[in-house]
Amino acid sequence: MTIRVLIADDEALVRTGLRMILAAESGIEVVGEAVTGQEAVDLAAALVPDVVLMDIRMPEMDGLEATERLATAGGPRVVLLTTFDLDEHVFRALRAGASGFLLKDTPADQLVAAIRAAAAGDALLAPSVTRRMIDNFARRPVIGIPGGLDALTERETEVLRLMARGYSNAEIADELDVGEATIKTHVARVLSKLGVRDRVQAVVAAYEAGIAEGG
Numbered sequence: 001m002t003i004r005v006l007i008a009d010d011e012a013l014v015r016t017g018l019r020m021i022l023a024a025e026s027g028i029e030v031v032g033e034a035v036t037g038q039e040a041v042d043l044a045a046a047l048v049p050d051v052v053l054m055d056i057r058m059p060e061m062d063g064l065e066a067t068e069r070l071a072t073a074g075g076p077r078v079v080l081l082t083t084f085d086l087d088e089h090v091f092r093a094l095r096a097g098a099s100g101f102l103l104k105d106t107p108a109d110q111l112v113a114a115i116r117a118a119a120a121g122d123a124l125l126a127p128s129v130t131r132r133m134i135d136n137f138a139r140r141p142v143i144g145i146p147g148g149l150d151a152l153t154e155r156e157t158e159v160l161r162l163m164a165r166g167y168s169n170a171e172i173a174d175e176l177d178v179g180e181a182t183i184k185t186h187v188a189r190v191l192s193k194l195g196v197r198d199r200v201q202a203v204v205a206a207y208e209a210g211i212a213e214g215g
């Protein structure tokens with residue numbers, strides 16, 4: 001199945017570079033380009049891409065607001081690209097529904113991995129972003145218990161805590177001494193019960209509820 005990608009960036013050189021990287025990948029097709037946040041929202045509705053590669057700083061409407069609008073409308077997955085991994089951008093992007101947050105100097109293979117992860121319903125963050133997100137939420141006061149959290153089983157809660165520490169499915173399987181397929185099932189149930197789109201949103205919920213610890 002081909003992953004349809006919309007590129008949204010106001011710099012022509014950046015758009016060209018991204019298109020060239022993705023053109024070399026099998027199973028990925030760039031279906032359009034946008035130069036403003038508003039155009040990204042409009043083209044997403046018209047072209048129905050699977051993933052939008054979204055710059056944060058764009059005219060008319062920035063990438064964060066565009067991401068919020070797409071998520072609210074049940075639109076495509078969004079992977080945000082930026083030159084600056086400012087915390088306020090990261091946290092607003094995650095709450096807006098972004099399925100990835102990468103710096104523009106991210107290696108091409110990690111960019112492609114983020115697109116594939118987003119299309120598959122997962123998420124990928126730059127390692128520096130993941131570490132700081134965990135540290136930041138670990139220091140914040142508890143905001144409240146998200147809906148569905150009390151419906152998690154003891155094992156599902158344990159899996160969520162490990163997700164919040166940045167563990168992959170394989171690492172969680174090793175930690176709990178079970179098969180990776182079992183962990184995939186647990187993760188899917190966690191996302192369903194919390195009513196979130198991917199594991200990044202689940203991790204945000206875990207930290208805001210105070211059930212996860214940094215480390």
